Amino acid sequence: MNTIDLSIVIPAFNEEESISELVEWIHRSLAPAKLEYEVWFIDDGSTDGTWQVIEQAHARYSFVRGIRFRRNYGKSAALNTGFQLCNGSVVVTMDADLQDSPEEVPELYGMIAGGQYDVVSGWKKVRYDNALSKNLPSRIYNTVTGWMSGVRLHDMNCGLKAYRREVVQSIEVFGEMHRYIPVIARSAGFTRIGEKVVQHRPRKYGYSKFGMSRFVNGFLDLATIMFIGKFGKRPMHFFGASGLIFFFIGFCFVFYLSFTKLAFGHVGMTQRPAFFISLVSMIIGSQMFFTGFLAELVTRNASERNNYQIRNKLP
Secondary structure: OOOEEEEEEEEEOOOOOOHHHHHHHHHHHHHHHOOOEEEEEEEOOOOOOHHHHHHHHHHHOOOEEEEEOOOOOOHHHHHHHHHHHOOEEEEEEOOOOOOEOHHHHHHHHHHHHOOOOOEEEEEOOOOOOOHHHHHHHHHHHHHHHHHHHOOOOOOOOOOOEEEEHHHHHHOOOOOOHHHHHHHHHHHOOOOOEEEEEOOEOOOOOOOOOOOOHHHHHHHHHHHHHHHHHHHOOOHHHHHHHHHHHHHHHHHHHHHHHHHHHHHHOOOOHHHOHHHHHHHHHHHHHHHHHHHHHHHHHHHHOOOOOOOOOOOOOOO
16 A cells, blocks of 8 residues: 555554544544544454444544454554554554543654654653552653663653654564563664653543553563663674673682682582582583573574664665
């Protein structure tokens, strides 16, 4: 399909009450902007009437499109599928629960289409969530994520974001990594990341689909992204260097034990703590070193081994 101005990707899981209202809201908000746009609803295995409502919206509005998963795969899978299907030169993501305002979309579109940014993340400066279960953990999460990744945003997990099409075509989102798309985009070479204060609405229908496990899983995914982004194509540099450090520590303890044995005639070397430290360190060092070798064999045979992001190309 030909590229259009704007694609909106909306994951939906058991949101039958809000879909129709959201479609009408999008239509009203984008009509003055006179953009050619499409709206992709990704039904993430809903067990209610979400898909039927999407079908009804599609019959009424030509810009509504939809995909239905056979089961619930998660928000990351829904977004990744939407990114593969969309045709807009600018891609905006938002949630289906009416807490994100479509009235923000024209300005987000302008920030990307104007060439100023590759990614613009929404910042829900005024929130209507529970302060103890969401607001406070969110602040801690954003602070730690910014410190670890170098991408400092006030609201990394805001569902309302805008991207240049090249960004979503160059990244892959899986697991629960939808929270870190700006970090993934930066590791792919898209460094112009901005932020915009957006409206946050109280939840009108249903309930939140995310539990407390998102905090543990989120930090594990962040560690994965940081490692893949830096060492994904050269794992030996991480495992090999770590293995050499452990092996060197073990060797130093062996040297110390040998010196004290020869110089002072100490007996019972195998009963001293230093002996066990040296043994464990050398074993760990050897294991990490060989892990690096195995990881290199895997990456060298991977089909995407030499897929690098190209910014410009002269004919």
